[in-house]
Amino acid sequence: MIINSVTSIAQEIYEELGEPSDLSIAAIAAWVRRNIGGLNNMINATFSVDSSSLEISPNLSDMEKYIFKKMYSVYFFDLRIKSTGSLAATDFITIKDDIGSVQKANKNEILKSYISVRKQEYDELKDLVSQYKGNNSFPLQVAGDDTIPGVYDPLYRNAFYNIRTIWYSA
Numbered sequence: 001m002i003i004n005s006v007t008s009i010a011q012e013i014y015e016e017l018g019e020p021s022d023l024s025i026a027a028i029a030a031w032v033r034r035n036i037g038g039l040n041n042m043i044n045a046t047f048s049v050d051s052s053s054l055e056i057s058p059n060l061s062d063m064e065k066y067i068f069k070k071m072y073s074v075y076f077f078d079l080r081i082k083s084t085g086s087l088a089a090t091d092f093i094t095i096k097d098d099i100g101s102v103q104k105a106n107k108n109e110i111l112k113s114y115i116s117v118r119k120q121e122y123d124e125l126k127d128l129v130s131q132y133k134g135n136n137s138f139p140l141q142v143a144g145d146d147t148i149p150g151v152y153d154p155l156y157r158n159a160f161y162n163i164r165t166i167w168y169s170a
Helices: 006-016 025-034 036-043 062-085 107-135
Strands: 094-096 101-103
Touching: 006 025, 006 062, 025 036, 025 062, 036 062, 036 107, 062 107
Parallel strands: none
Antiparallel strands: 094 101
């Protein structure tokens, strides 16, 4: 099993979403293939997808793969919000009789739930990207030279004192 292929990542995403019936692994794989550039932009990386084998190179680390999955999760809830939002303006019907009652789901409450979950997923994505960049960053320049030992000479108390210009050899 190839861990860093488009289809394996799509399979993992599909399973983590609870295998929704209105979504296919092929649709997720197409999204993964199209959005590898978005991952590159987000974490300052240079991943690419081989068009023949659909392998991602260089290999994704666990953190990079998790960020990519979180990106899809935000996209997934965006789609849910759009589809539910278009139905939110419909009337709500409650039918009651002697035996029982039937009530349609309140679309506004469903929409609020999707928006809340999408916001939570997006905040987690931002935190993950921030942590990833912090862990993978290194200084481009180190200012100063801490290898020269400092020396204090009481005779130079009235003169301009710079430890780099006064060098005593023992």
